[in-house]
Amino acid sequence: MPESAYVAPSAVLCGAVVLGEGSRVLHGAVLTAEDGEVHLGENSVVMENALVRGRADHPAMIGDAVLVGPHAHVNGATVEAEVFIATGAALFPGSRAGTGAELRINSVLQVNSRLEPGTVLPIGWIAVGDPAQLFSPDRHEELWEIQQTLNFPTTVYGVPRATPMRDIMSRQSKYYGAHQTDTQLPDPT
Numbered sequence: 132m133p134e135s136a137y138v139a140p141s142a143v144l145c146g147a148v149v150l151g152e153g154s155r156v157l158h159g160a161v162l163t164a165e166d167g168e169v170h171l172g173e174n175s176v177v178m179e180n181a182l183v184r185g186r187a188d189h190p191a192m193i194g195d196a197v198l199v200g201p202h203a204h205v206n207g208a209t210v211e212a213e214v215f216i217a218t219g220a221a222l223f224p225g226s227r228a229g230t231g232a233e234l235r236i237n238s239v240l241q242v243n244s245r246l247e248p249g250t251v252l253p254i255g256w257i258a259v260g261d262p263a264q265l266f267s268p269d270r271h272e273e274l275w276e277i278q279q280t281l282n283f284p285t286t287v288y289g290v291p292r293a294t295p296m297r298d299i300m301s302r303q304s305k306y307y308g309a310h311q312t313d314t315q316l317p318d319p320t
Contacts, residue, residue, distance in 0.1 A: 189224040
């Protein structure tokens with residue numbers, strides 16, 4: 132960790148997490164590299180209670196000068212430079228937010244979707260596709276036509292869509308069981 136970076140005492144960094152110069156990870160934030168990596172760019176900030184998760188097939192790559200707001204969720208996504216991710220926004224595996232994009236409160240960038248540079252995703256809206264089309268929450272049927280082709284179950288869980296939830300969760304339980312033997316590293320100071 133660079134000397135210029137700061138990680139709050141109540142934040143959690145787990146696995147292959149790389150912090151850039153001047154980066155900040157605030158209280159309650161979790162940056163976890165399950166079986167992939169997390170990279171946080173220079174002068175980027177992950178605010179309180181946000182989650183950034185890296186995965187083997189989809190590392191979490193956050194560029195320089197990015198704000199990840201409180202309670203935001205960046206899961207296996209690529210976030211280019213100067214992106215604003217507001218409170219409660221969610222970015223799913225394989226998604227990409229282009230340079231200067233803005234994801235407003237509780238917006239969603241769906242799995243395998245790409246938000247063009249400079250695009251504003253309005254409050255509560257969903258971006259889906261490559262390039263992403265923007266949908267208000269009341270347009271679910273139109274959204275679903277595109278979303279189902281992006282293959283969420285295979286991208287996130289590695290299984291076909293028809294896989295029973297019991298099978299998915301059995302796999303997930305084993306996957307997250309890898310943390311049963313984790314140990315806390317001593318404070319380097």
